[in-house]
Amino acid sequence: MRIISVMGILLLVQLGLSGCTSDKELWQQSLQAGASEAVADLKRLTVKINNQSIRNVKLLKSYADVVKKESPDLAVIVDALATDATTNGLIVKGLKERLESANKSIPQAIKGGEQAVTQLQQEFSAIQVAADPTLFGMMLTDPINVLADMSNGKLARVEAMSKEATLRANKSGDYGAGSQLVGNPSYGQWKENSQGRSFWEWYGMYAMFSNLFRSPIYYGNWAGNRGYSYYSDYGRNYYTSPSQRKGQQAQATKTKQKFQKSGKSFKSPYAKTRAGASATAKRSSVKSANKFSSKSKRSSFKAPSKFARKNSRFNQSTARSSYSRTSRSFSGGK
Numbered sequence: 001m002r003i004i005s006v007m008g009i010l011l012l013v014q015l016g017l018s019g020c021t022s023d024k025e026l027w028q029q030s031l032q033a034g035a036s037e038a039v040a041d042l043k044r045l046t047v048k049i050n051n052q053s054i055r056n057v058k059l060l061k062s063y064a065d066v067v068k069k070e071s072p073d074l075a076v077i078v079d080a081l082a083t084d085a086t087t088n089g090l091i092v093k094g095l096k097e098r099l100e101s102a103n104k105s106i107p108q109a110i111k112g113g114e115q116a117v118t119q120l121q122q123e124f125s126a127i128q129v130a131a132d133p134t135l136f137g138m139m140l141t142d143p144i145n146v147l148a149d150m151s152n153g154k155l156a157r158v159e160a161m162s163k164e165a166t167l168r169a170n171k172s173g174d175y176g177a178g179s180q181l182v183g184n185p186s187y188g189q190w191k192e193n194s195q196g197r198s199f200w201e202w203y204g205m206y207a208m209f210s211n212l213f214r215s216p217i218y219y220g221n222w223a224g225n226r227g228y229s230y231y232s233d234y235g236r237n238y239y240t241s242p243s244q245r246k247g248q249q250a251q252a253t254k255t256k257q258k259f260q261k262s263g264k265s266f267k268s269p270y271a272k273t274r275a276g277a278s279a280t281a282k283r284s285s286v287k288s289a290n291k292f293s294s295k296s297k298r299s300s301f302k303a304p305s306k307f308a309r310k311n312s313r314f315n316q317s318t319a320r321s322s323y324s325r326t327s328r329s330f331s332g333g334k
Contacts (some may be wrong), residue, residue, distance in 0.1 A: 024110050027117045031106045034124030035098060037100055041131035045095075046087045048133045056140040056158070059221050060085040063147040063155055070152060077208040078150075080094060081143040090186040091139055091239065098241045099127055123242060125295040129288050130238040139239060141230050144178040150212075152178050159230075159278040166228050169275035173225035176213025178206070185244040190251050191217050196258075198251065220255055223269040228276025234285040236270065238292070279302040 006224060052058050064082035083089045102123050109120040140144050141159045148155040149163055157163065167174060181187040182200050190293060191201040198219035202209055210216075226232065238249070252268045259266035277285075 018071060023114070027110050027114075028054045028106070031097065031109065031117065031120060031124070034121055034128075035099070035106070036101050038102075038124050038127045038131070040306075041128045042092075042095060042099060044047065045133055046092065048272070049087050051096065052292070054133050054137045054140075054277045055126060055135040060140050060144050060147070061122055061159065063144055063151070066155055067147050067151050068152050070154060071150065074150060075210075076205055078147065080205045081147060084140060084143045087268060091136065094186055094239065094241070095130055098123070101241070102127065122296055125173045125236045126290055128295055129292045130235075132288070132291070134284055135235070135238065135288050138230055138281055139235050141182070146178050146180050149179075153160065159281045159292070160228060161276045161278075166274075166276040170227055171225075172227040172274070175222065175227070178202075178209035178212070179227060180231070181206070181209075181225065182229075183218055184229070184231045185240065185247070189247075198255065199279070204222070220259065220266070222253070223255065224267060226269050228274040230277070232283060233277065234281065234288075 036147045048054050049057055057224070061082055064078050067078050071078075084091055086092075102120060105120055109116040130139075138159065139156075145157045145160055150159045160166070166172070175182060178187075187206050188200055188202040192198050193216075199216040200219070201207075230279065248270075252266075256266040256268075
């Protein structure tokens with residue numbers, strides 16, 4: 001009986017002490033759990049990429065081989081696109097950089113309070129969703145379809161309507177080879193010229209696309225006339241860092257203000273989903289949204305109410321009092 005009593009006391013003490021866990025300690029635990037899950041998911045993705053067990057990883061490489069054979073002068077840019085099918089590609093590198101940045105942000109988020117913690121939890125959730133092999137495969141459809149458009153008709157687009165059908169369905173502009181990558185911060189950025197107009201500036205070797213489509217792609221024109229791309233229409237929520245998203249929002253706001261001064265209307269390039277995705281791509285986006293929602297709900301945290309805190313302190317006090325009384329009784333029985 002005495003053993004049972006002591007076990008009960010210890011349980012009461014443990015429950016009482018756990019009730020006193022501070023908000024910051026709970027935030028720390030939640031964020032570290034999110035970080036650990038993201039690390040594990042990203043590791044699983046890299047294994048699948050290295051094993052080439054994702055269909056579009058193989059397809060991107062085979063498309064690259066065809067285009068290089070057809071147009072040897074494009075080998076440099078084709079090879080750059082093909083790296084997306086490896087762990088050294090821009091997509092995986094971007095996820096790794098975001099995860100590293102999010103990990104470093106944990107102490108600052110805890111200092112910032114519940115809102116900052118929630119935002120960081122959402123970033124961990126987004127990285128986990130982006131590391132899903134199926135969604136990663138869908139993201140590869142953009143570089144795959146860029147290569148298809150560069151193949152002189154030898155290759156078909158994947159999980160998307162043909163270029164001609166997409167242009168007709170959206171009444172969009174033809175921005176030439178690489179248009180699926182415009183607006184994706186992994187491949188370039190919007191830069192303002194001396195006249196105050198924002199144009200798309202490609203990074204590194206992707207600047208060769210400017211030679212294939214010589215006219216600058218201006219943000220104000222592209223925003224209302226862009227065609228379909230998996231990133232812009234479905235993947236952006238998971239493959240965009242918080243800082244990149246702020247940049248996109250700032251660009252849209254600045255352009256809208258300029259348009260309004262000129263008496264013109266402006267809509268964000270992401271105000272509506274463009275036509276062009278296959279049924280599989282659409283289903284994938286729905287699954288991704290559900291997965292993100294589920295992860296966000298599981299990791300969400302709300303600070304304990306005043307009543308709960310008072311109740312926790314009461315439980316702790318009761319546990320200590322009970323332990324003290326029973327301990328004396330137990331000692332006296334020796």
